Amino acid sequence: MSSIISRNIFRFIIIVLVQVVLLNRINIGGSLNYFHFFLYPVFILYLPLKMRRFVIILLAFILGITLDLFYNSPGVHASACLFTAFVRKYVLQLLEPIEGYNKEHDLSIYKMGIIWVASYTAILLLVHLIWYFSLEAFSFIYIKEITLSTIFSFITSYIVIILFLLIFNPKQ
Amino acid sequence: MKNLILFLVKYGSFFLFIFLQFFCFYLVVQNQKQKEIYVNSSNLLAGYITQKSQQVFNFMNLDDENEELRKENSKLLQTIINNNIKRYDNDLDTINNQFVIIGSNICGKTTNLRNNFITLCKGTKAGLKPGMGVIDEKGIVGIIKDVSTNYSSVVSVLHTQSRISVALKNQNHHGSLEWDGDNQQIGIVKAIQKYASFNPGDTIITSGYSTVFPKGIPVGIVKNYKLQPSGETFNIKVELFSDFSSIKNVYVIESILKEEFDEIKTEENE
Numbered sequence: 001m002s003s004i005i006s007r008n009i010f011r012f013i014i015i016v017l018v019q020v021v022l023l024n025r026i027n028i029g030g031s032l033n034y035f036h037f038f039l040y041p042v043f044i045l046y047l048p049l050k051m052r053r054f055v056i057i058l059l060a061f062i063l064g065i066t067l068d069l070f071y072n073s074p075g076v077h078a079s080a081c082l083f084t085a086f087v088r089k090y091v092l093q094l095l096e097p098i099e100g101y102n103k104e105h106d107l108s109i110y111k112m113g114i115i116w117v118a119s120y121t122a123i124l125l126l127v128h129l130i131w132y133f134s135l136e137a138f139s140f141i142y143i144k145e146i147t148l149s150t151i152f153s154f155i156t157s158y159i160v161i162i163l164f165l166l167i168f169n170p171k172q
Numbered sequence: 173m174k175n176l177i178l179f180l181v182k183y184g185s186f187f188l189f190i191f192l193q194f195f196c197f198y199l200v201v202q203n204q205k206q207k208e209i210y211v212n213s214s215n216l217l218a219g220y221i222t223q224k225s226q227q228v229f230n231f232m233n234l235d236d237e238n239e240e241l242r243k244e245n246s247k248l249l250q251t252i253i254n255n256n257i258k259r260y261d262n263d264l265d266t267i268n269n270q271f272v273i274i275g276s277n278i279c280g281k282t283t284n285l286r287n288n289f290i291t292l293c294k295g296t297k298a299g300l301k302p303g304m305g306v307i308d309e310k311g312i313v314g315i316i317k318d319v320s321t322n323y324s325s326v327v328s329v330l331h332t333q334s335r336i337s338v339a340l341k342n343q344n345h346h347g348s349l350e351w352d353g354d355n356q357q358i359g360i361v362k363a364i365q366k367y368a369s370f371n372p373g374d375t376i377i378t379s380g381y382s383t384v385f386p387k388g389i390p391v392g393i394v395k396n397y398k399l400q401p402s403g404e405t406f407n408i409k410v411e412l413f414s415d416f417s418s419i420k421n422v423y424v425i426e427s428i429l430k431e432e433f434d435e436i437k438t439e440e441n442e
Contacts, residue, residue, distance in 0.1 A: 017221075020221065020222070020225075021221070021225040025229060052185075053185040054184050054185035054188050056185075057185055057188050057189050057192065058188070058192075061192045064196070068199075070221075070222065074199040074200065074202070075195075075196040075197065075198070075199030075200040076196075076200060078192070078195075078196045078199070079193060079196035079197065079200065082189055082192050082193050082196065083193070085189075086186075086189045135200060138200065
């Protein structure tokens with residue numbers, strides 16, 4: 001049990017640092033502000049299956065508030081993280097394999113297969129980004145900006161997240 | 173009571189979600205309304221990490237930043253030099269901005285040979301031409317000899333064939349600055365007339381008798397002097413201001429009137 005806690009604390013720190021120290025600084029597209037790199041949703045997405053739902057929601061909130069501190073955007077990341085954590089259960093149900101989940105298994109490419117991971121990540125990342133950019137703009141009159149940001153950031157973030165999952169791919 | 177607990181276990185996470193989500197919305201709305209950031213990064217751990225990582229990443233932009241600073245310095249130097257000339261000439265009709273300054277960094281140099289050269293990382297692309305004077309923030313450095321598209325080679329003051337027209341500050345006696353290939357910090361000013369009165373510690377500046385250097389660029393200070401056997405001129409040992417071993421940034425001086433000046437010079441010689 002303690003190994004799960006310490007491993008996830010470690011993951012939390014690594015993901016937040018990579019997000020705010022590295023990804024936050026990447027600026028492609030010049031003056032067009034549509035490209036963002038979101039790695040941190042991966043933390044919520046790949047918390048252990050057997051973790052209680054309210055713990056996941058609490059952790060997502062802590063992650064979001066931490067990022068808000070760095071981005072000076074009180075509430076925006078936290079809200080998006082909360083929503084992602086909330087929706088996670090339903091996406092898991094949607095993508096449930098025929099034989100069901102093995103509660104003892106981690107969600108990883110090694111255990112679940114690349115196709116499952118790819119679709120699971122895509123759905124939740126899209127949900128996260130739509131929620132995030134809508135709340136950031138705080139009005140649907142910016143529908144064009146919201147849409148473009150979501151599409152472009154989805155592509156860039158998706159690449160980053162899949163790379164991250166391939167690099168940190170536990171075999172046990 | 174049992175029912176309540178069962179209810180909470182079943183729907184607790186949903187209510188937690190709703191509650192926290194409301195809190196987030198509250199933060200967002202507050203921020204939108206007052207434009208005031210409640211949880212900001214200026215006073216927390218976040219600020220510390222942001223600053224530290226910024227420091228680490230700063231070095232990546234160092235080249236660009238240096239170039240910016242060099243440009244700014246060039247501009248300031250240009251103003252100072254042109255104003256100085258106006259003051260020396262006591263003439264407000266002189267052309268504004270007779271000298272243009274171009275900053276450059278150094279790609280290579282030697283200081284320990286008898287004939288030393290300095291290579292600049294800029295060439296014709298940046299507007300450099302042979303015959304332009306080169307200074308740094310302390311004093312004179314040399315004269316450009318060859319220029320390619322992106323590089324130029326400078327005959328350093330520390331070159332036995334280097335001759336630069338210099339003068340004693342606040343006097344009209346002038347001579348020519350040479351180097352005997354010996355000490356990197358010591359140059360020799362030859363052919364100062366015996367009527368000149370000066371003491372060790374006096375400043376030597378450029379004379380402005382050519383268009384290479386404007387009048388008044390510092391060169392060095394008088395260390396000691398010797399009357400020549402002929403009895404007509406002094407040889408002065410000068411401690412140079414520029415430290416050639418640590419030189420990194422230089423400024424190239426372009427004279428707008430150079431062509432006009434050279435034309436009249438060649439006519440004189442004919």
